Amino acid sequence: MNTCVLHIRRYDSVRSYWQEFTVDPTGKTVLDALKEIRDTQDQTLAYRAQCRSGICGSCAMRINGQARLACKTFVTDVLVQGKLTLEPLTGFGIIRDLVIEESLFWETIAQIKPWIEAAPAVGSVPEWLADESADSYGVENCILCAACQSDCEVHEVKQGGYAGPAGFVQAYRYVRDPRDHTTRERLQLLESQGIWSCTHIQQCSDVCPKGIRIGRVITALRSLLLRSGMGKNPGGRHVEAFTSGVRKHGKLDEFWTMIRTRGMRILSDLPVGWRMTRRGKVVKPVQRKSENSNELKHFFRDN
Amino acid sequence: MKYAYYPGCNTEGLSRELDQSMRAIAPKLGIELVDLPEFVCCGAGQIREKDDVAELALNVRNLCIAERQGLDLLTVCATCYGTLLHTQYCLTHDRGRREQVASRISSLGYSLEAALRTRVVHILEVFNGLRTEILKQVISPESQKQIVVAPFYGCRLLRPHHELTTDFAREYMLESLITACGFTSVAYAGRTACCGFDIAFTDQPVTLRLLEKRLAEAAASRADWIVTACPLCQNVLDGLQSKARRGHDTHALIPVLHLPQLVGIVLGIDFRALGLQRHIVPVRKSSA
Numbered sequence: 001m002n003t004c005v006l007h008i009r010r011y012d013s014v015r016s017y018w019q020e021f022t023v024d025p026t027g028k029t030v031l032d033a034l035k036e037i038r039d040t041q042d043q044t045l046a047y048r049a050q051c052r053s054g055i056c057g058s059c060a061m062r063i064n065g066q067a068r069l070a071c072k073t074f075v076t077d078v079l080v081q082g083k084l085t086l087e088p089l090t091g092f093g094i095i096r097d098l099v100i101e102e103s104l105f106w107e108t109i110a111q112i113k114p115w116i117e118a119a120p121a122v123g124s125v126p127e128w129l130a131d132e133s134a135d136s137y138g139v140e141n142c143i144l145c146a147a148c149q150s151d152c153e154v155h156e157v158k159q160g161g162y163a164g165p166a167g168f169v170q171a172y173r174y175v176r177d178p179r180d181h182t183t184r185e186r187l188q189l190l191e192s193q194g195i196w197s198c199t200h201i202q203q204c205s206d207v208c209p210k211g212i213r214i215g216r217v218i219t220a221l222r223s224l225l226l227r228s229g230m231g232k233n234p235g236g237r238h239v240e241a242f243t244s245g246v247r248k249h250g251k252l253d254e255f256w257t258m259i260r261t262r263g264m265r266i267l268s269d270l271p272v273g274w275r276m277t278r279r280g281k282v283v284k285p286v287q288r289k290s291e292n293s294n295e296l297k298h299f300f301r302d303n
Numbered sequence: 304m305k306y307a308y309y310p311g312c313n314t315e316g317l318s319r320e321l322d323q324s325m326r327a328i329a330p331k332l333g334i335e336l337v338d339l340p341e342f343v344c345c346g347a348g349q350i351r352e353k354d355d356v357a358e359l360a361l362n363v364r365n366l367c368i369a370e371r372q373g374l375d376l377l378t379v380c381a382t383c384y385g386t387l388l389h390t391q392y393c394l395t396h397d398r399g400r401r402e403q404v405a406s407r408i409s410s411l412g413y414s415l416e417a418a419l420r421t422r423v424v425h426i427l428e429v430f431n432g433l434r435t436e437i438l439k440q441v442i443s444p445e446s447q448k449q450i451v452v453a454p455f456y457g458c459r460l461l462r463p464h465h466e467l468t469t470d471f472a473r474e475y476m477l478e479s480l481i482t483a484c485g486f487t488s489v490a491y492a493g494r495t496a497c498c499g500f501d502i503a504f505t506d507q508p509v510t511l512r513l514l515e516k517r518l519a520e521a522a523a524s525r526a527d528w529i530v531t532a533c534p535l536c537q538n539v540l541d542g543l544q545s546k547a548r549r550g551h552d553t554h555a556l557i558p559v560l561h562l563p564q565l566v567g568i569v570l571g572i573d574f575r576a577l578g579l580q581r582h583i584v585p586v587r588k589s590s591a
Contacts, residue, residue: 135397135399153496153497153513154497154502154509154513157509157512157513157516158506158509158512194506196502196505196506197502197505197506197509198501198502199458199497199499199500199501199502199509199510199513200348200458200501201458201462201496201497202458202462202463203462203497205462205463205464205465206462206463206464213463215463219348219351219352219355222352223351223352223353223354223355226352226353233505234504234505234506235502235505235506238349238504238505239349239350239352239353240353242347242349242350242353243349243350243353243354243357246343246344246346246350246361247357250343250344251312251315251343251344252312252313252316252344252347254312254313254316254317258504261504261505262504265507271546272542272543272546272583275542275545275583276542276583279580279581279582279583280580280581281317281542281581281583283316283317284316288315288316290340290341290342290343291340291341292341293343295411296343296361298407298408298410298411299357299360299361299364299407299408300354300357301354301356301357
């Protein structure tokens with residue numbers, strides 16, 4: 001018989017440990033293997049699963065260190081040297097074995113208000129948002145499995161006030177829905193939900209089992225914020241300063257981008273700045289210029 | 304090997320030592336760097352948030368400038384690399400964007416077809432192809448073996464997966480290069496993780512927490528140095544290291560090297576010619 005070893009992270013509310021199980025991987029999904037272990041080897045093994053078809057999102061877990069759906073992943077596709085590790089999603093509490101405490105996740109999603117606020121009057125939707133032809137990046141396919149949230153490193157370390165990739169996906173879905181009339185409020189809400197704290201790691205886009213381009217969703221939301229006059233904070237100012245420098249000269253203006261982004265916070269950077277200056281790492285206020293950069297003005301939208 | 308050399312804004316500014324070290328080692332490895340003063344900033348995913356078509360247009364222009372020379376475009380920056388490949392991905396897969404970009408720039412003589420003909424190359428790929436050549440030129444393989452080097456790829460070199468053409472991390476390209484240079488490479492959790500550069504000016508507490516994790520992981524793997532394929536990762540891993548590790552033993556600070564510096568050291572190039580004196584966490588001359 002063809003066999004492989006599954007290393008499963010166990011937790012029984014007292015201790016946390018690894019346990020090995022041997023199964024025949026032939027033709028099995030990770031979920032099939034888990035069910036077989038529970039049926040034939042250890043009845044106490046706990047995991048969540050429902051539809052077995054990649055629709056309900058219950059069986060997301062870390063498979064070899066990456067969030068995936070157990071029902072959509074064939075064991076033989078992810079085996080490394082005959083082994084596989086299974087852990088609960090990160091960034092959440094654990095109830096038992098592979099079952100995470102979900103209440104915080106649902107609270108975060110609820111803060112984004114994932115429902116339509118009916119439009120009171122025709123014409124109240126800003127023109128640029130009513131454009132349904134704008135790419136949805138697949139947000140309507142989100143199954144709220146929390147895989148992106150688990151593997152988002154900012155979500156892991158930012159203490160509260162962060163909607164995370166799953167929250168941003170929900171926000172974009174309703175922001176671009178022409179039936180909703182609270183677009184401005186939704187965008188304002190995002191500023192207090194950490195939209196400017198994403199570091200573009202793109203782990204979310206890579207792990208999404210539905211192929212949603214989450215990184216581009218976040219970019220699109222930030223663009224909407226700037227176009228609607230929001231983003232009056234370090235995140236928004238950074239994009240504005242970066243862009244205007246390149247538009248003028250073709251090169252990043254490190255000095256003014258830093259000053260305009262940081263504002264008074266630049267004072268707290270002085271110790272680091274001093275250390276850098278001593279080593280000859282100085283950002284100069286003199287702008288470098290690309291040849292023929294005067295033609296660049298045609299590259300940018302006018303507003 | 305002749306390339307259209309695209310250093311990138313950070314490499315021409317804050318990380319000048321990266322540019323300096325690249326120019327110092329190129330002749331030793333038979334790499335010819337052609338400077339093209341018309342090159343502009345790639346946008347780094349920042350301009351995209353203000354005007355995504357503009358960022359694509361800037362890179363179409365860059366790619367066309369390389370194409371006119373009939374050369375592949377070589378970058379030493381993971382962020383420039385990712386942004387240039389994002390452009391080619393959008394030109395290939397997104398008809399709407401393609402038309403918008405064309406309408407802004409075609410009257411200026413740039414063509415999308417030319418932009419797609421240019422191959423974008425990261426220096427890690429070039430070094431990877433030159434491993435045997437580097438191995439031949441290594442000056443003192445025995446002393447180098449004692450130095451443990453932790454590889455740090457940088458997000459833009461790896462993700463999003465569907466926009467890229469080479470799987471650097473899965474092919475262990477950085478690890479292989481470290482070994483080819485005669486150093487000892489370590490396996491550690493942080494190799495493909497985030498340094499937090501993007502929000503260093505906007506949400507620095509989060510950057511510091513990410514850095515703390517990365518540096519703790521590298522220290523736990525007993526790394527003497529970290530080497531990175533992205534100057535932006537180097538900026539914060541080096542520049543903000545003592546801030547992120549406040550309260551920890553300052554003797555345990557880990558120097559963070561740019562890729563061409565690591566190669567330059569084993570080729571016996573002078574310490575200052577590689578710009579190693581410019582690091583905030585000092586690289587000791589004796590170990591280099």
